[in-house]
Amino acid sequence: MDITSTSSRTEGSTDTREASGLVVYVCRSCRDEAEPNAEPRPGALLAKAAIALGTDANVEVRSVNCLANCKRGASAAMRTADGWSYVFGGLTPENAEDLITGARLLSTSTDGLMPWRGRPDSLKRGMVARIPPLNFVEETS
Template sequence: MTLFVCVTCGAEGDGRPARGEALLAAARAEGARAAAAIEPVRCLANCKRALSAAIVRADGWTYVFGDLDGASAPDLIEGARLLAAAEDGLMPWRGRPERLKRGMVARIPPLFPSKDRP
């Protein structure tokens, strides 16, 4: 399980760190006890809905989220926890943080699909 946070999102071009960097730092602080790796990514090509992040499960679905902000870290960690616990590899709608319901950009199927998976 990996949470990727776009670190180029929210760059102002004035030498200050991008807001995505702040979200990454907050996610790492919040996710210290999470069962997910938390990694930076240079761009998720979702600039119109920045800040962006993706939660990837190797044997399940990948979720891309936008319209995030610096306070989204706990929601991303909860989303990763829900996806990790899902037997079918799908993040359940029930219990998903509102920010992740409203901000979902895409749900991408597993790289190696199984007949047993929806």
């Protein structure tokens, strides 16, 4: 992992901005697996590209130091206030537009899930996890 010692809490950089729609968190620290010392890092390139494409009324893109998915980088996560959250890996800087497409699909979803139909391939094969909303209770019968 590349979590280093950059806890946002200890550095006082915790971002407390309100998010009204969906936030895409892109790990800016993910390295190139074949060339781990290469700069700029693929994560930084992905974050920069997604931020350049991403912000509108419903979607905001922020970079983050590490999502603890370093073995499957480049990585990104998507969160909404009351829908499902997603973690993706195996991304490349060329997938920035895919992240925005997926974010817009999720932000307009009526059931809080990112639809499979229309989802970019990188967000299908690169899905690491989906996490239910805080108040989610699954019916089991």
